Amino acid sequence: MLGGECHQVRLRGADLFVLTGCAEPATSVFATLPAVARVVAGRRAFELCDRELWPGGTVVDVAGVPIGDGGVVLAAGPCAVETATQLDVAATAAAGAGAALLRGGAFKPRSSPYSFQGLGVPALELLAEQRRRTGLRVVTEVLEPEQVGPASALADMLQIGTRSMHNFALLREVGRAGLPVLLKRGMAATVEEWLLAAEYVLAAGNADVVLCERGIRTFEPATRFTLDLAVIPLVKQLSHLPVFVDPSHATGHAHLVPAMTLAAAAAGADGVLLDIHHDPRSARCDGGQALQPGDLTALADALARQLAATGRTVTPAPVPSSLRTG
Ligand code: PEP
Ligand code: MN
Numbered sequence: 001m002l003g004g005e006c007h008q009v010r011l012r013g014a015d016l017f018v019l020t021g022c023a024e025p026a027t028s029v030f031a032t033l034p035a036v037a038r039v040v041a042g043r044r045a046f047e048l049c050d051r052e053l054w055p056g057g058t059v060v061d062v063a064g065v066p067i068g069d070g071g072v073v074l075a076a077g078p079c080a081v082e083t084a085t086q087l088d089v090a091a092t093a094a095a096g097a098g099a100a101l102l103r104g105g106a107f108k109p110r111s112s113p114y115s116f117q118g119l120g121v122p123a124l125e126l127l128a129e130q131r132r133r134t135g136l137r138v139v140t141e142v143l144e145p146e147q148v149g150p151a152s153a154l155a156d157m158l159q160i161g162t163r164s165m166h167n168f169a170l171l172r173e174v175g176r177a178g179l180p181v182l183l184k185r186g187m188a189a190t191v192e193e194w195l196l197a198a199e200y201v202l203a204a205g206n207a208d209v210v211l212c213e214r215g216i217r218t219f220e221p222a223t224r225f226t227l228d229l230a231v232i233p234l235v236k237q238l239s240h241l242p243v244f245v246d247p248s249h250a251t252g253h254a255h256l257v258p259a260m261t262l263a264a265a266a267a268g269a270d271g272v273l274l275d276i277h278h279d280p281r282s283a284r285c286d287g288g289q290a291l292q293p294g295d296l297t298a299l300a301d302a303l304a305r306q307l308a309a310t311g312r313t314v315t316p317a318p319v320p321s322s323l324r325t326g
Helices: 024-032 084-096 121-134 145-154 168-177 191-203 231-238 247-251 254-266 293-308
Strands: 005-011 014-020 060-062 065-067 073-077 101-103 137-141 157-160 181-184 209-213 243-245 271-275
Touching: 005 191, 014 024, 073 084, 073 293, 084 101, 084 121, 084 293, 101 121, 101 271, 121 137, 121 145, 145 157, 145 168, 157 168, 168 191, 181 191, 191 209, 191 231, 209 231, 231 243, 243 254, 247 254, 247 271, 254 271, 254 293
Parallel strands: 073 101, 073 271, 101 137, 137 157, 157 181, 181 209, 209 243, 243 271
Antiparallel strands: 005 014, 060 065
């Protein structure tokens, strides 16, 4: 009678109905129903990510690490998990510098099929071992829907890389997985396309999405990508989702990472994702952008000093007593 379609989704304990293609009277009719708490006029294509839905913002809980509560979360680790020793050194450095999350690729999206593709499931097990040892929560990338199950069993947060932002089957699968998602911006994606990719995850029933700006393709080859920091305040106006920045993949050069980390925090980022390696020249992936352990400590100190001026702090790692077993 009123036309249009209705998509029902349960998020954060509330039943939400996204109405599309309805004439205006539908909104008024819904607003009069006793079971309807609130009607939000969808002015944008991304209805569930829209800030109007949850104006106070979303805090994503990564196994005890809050993202989006005003603190700045440090996530650090190797681009790719290479060996037990390499990961052990990186996890020790990350924990020592005050990171709350350990990053590390088990499945690597490489431009060339002949490049190192990651260790796969054995890398997930090495990450889980470091999780038990250090208390750091683990974020790792999935490339295919089939990897979501094994990664969810051992990690705390699933990363969708820039090359997968438009992989809708994968977005739906992480939407069903129930683990927080770190959704990188496609390197050629507009802000609206990025938020619509996030919308896929929310529409599949998962509101725990953290967006991650990681640089976009421009004409400039002097940096690996062009870090678009303006999207931090912009996306925070448009959406209730927290925003991370990856200065490592954005710049491609370790010497540019500290300044861009501080700039990201100053622009309001909820966290940063940093590549580290104890011997960048021997790294099997992205060595040029990896900070060494000492650089990470210095950067974390500089970040803490900068944040103090604005009343913000680096989010501490969860207390080890809250570690899950197994
Ligand atoms: C990564 O973080 O390991 C990665 C591959 O990043 P991106 O998808 O941004 O290139
Ligand atoms: Mn990388």
